[in-house]
Amino acid sequence: QVQLVESGGGLVQTGNSLRLSCVASGRTFGNYAVGWFRQAPGKDREFVGARRWSTGWTNYADFAKGRFTISRDNAANTVYLQMNSLNPEDTATYYCAVGNPPLSGAQTQGLYYYWGQGTQVTVSS
Numbered sequence: 001q002v003q004l005v006e007s008g009g010g011l012v013q014t015g016n017s018l019r020l021s022c023v024a025s026g027r028t029f030g031n032y033a034v035g036w037f038r039q040a041p042g043k044d045r046e047f048v049g050a051r052r053w054s055t056g057w058t059n060y061a062d063f064a065k066g067r068f069t070i071s072r073d074n075a076a077n078t079v080y081l082q083m084n085s086l087n088p089e090d091t092a093t094y095y096c097a098v099g100n101p102p103l104s105g106a107q108t109q110g111l112y113y114y115w116g117q118g119t120q121v122t123v124s125s
Contacts, residue, residue, distance in 0.1 A: 002032075002114040006096050009119035012086055020081040020119060022096035029072050030054055033101050034079050035112055036070065038092035038121075047107040048081070048094070059106040063089075086123045093118040 008020040022034070033052035039045040049060040051070045060068060069082045079096060099112030 004116035006116040006119040009121045011122045017084045022079045032098035035097045038094045040092040050106040057103040
């Protein structure tokens with residue numbers, strides 16, 4: 001079974017950057033789509049972005065386009081979420097997940113099989 005561990009969260013000021021990491025055990029990310037989601041207090045978990053290297057598709061939420069980038073180090077079985085130009089609305093717990101969604105289902109949480117436990121990102125104003 002795949003286990004996922006996120007890290008890299010912390011406290012930053014508006015306009016700064018963070019890079020989150022997601023390390024997988026037992027598989028390589030080339031076998032799955034990788035999704036990033038986030039949840040702020042009092043709100044539902046929402047889609048951030050996803051990427052599937054095996055078929056070549058990438059999808060980002062509107063708020064993430066041009067600011068957030070998903071990449072990988074396949075040899076290290078690690079996926080990254082680079083977040084630039086952060087603002088207080090980005091404050092949330094961020095989760096990585098793997099599964100088998102098509103591009104049209106990238107935002108569908110039920111299509112992701114394995115989830116990490118999250119890492120907290122706080123952006124001060």
